[in-house]
Amino acid sequence: MNRYFDDGQHLHGSHKSCRLHCRAWALLWNFTPWHPTTTRKNQGWRCPAERLNQHRYSECWLQNLLISDSMGGYRSTHPKSVTVRKTRS
Structure with a gap:
């Protein structure tokens, strides 16, 4: 992973485009299927994810x-909604 980012010029541009590029790369890296031999060595799981x-x-x-x-990190905690009440002074 370090070689991919260090050797290329992928991090040029805005912060948003850099973040989106890194996210796309990570998704592909984690979901692209392994070679069948690697799959057998990993108890039948076909990719890191x-x-x-x-x-x-x-x-x-x-x-x-x-x-x-599409699940958007369903395991992450959602921010609690806070009710703000105005007090009279």
Whole structure:
């Protein structure tokens, strides 16, 4: 991963474009299928994301990517809503 970012000029431009590029690269890296030999060595899991989650949503790796990405980090905690009350002074 370091070689990809160090050797290329991918981080030029705005902060937003850099962040989106890094996110796209990470998604592809984590969901692209391994070689069949590597899959056998990893108990049948076909990519890093499947091995980490111990779950496969679909047989198609692209469907797995789309489903996982659409969940938007469901395990992350959502900010609690705060009710602000005005007090009379």
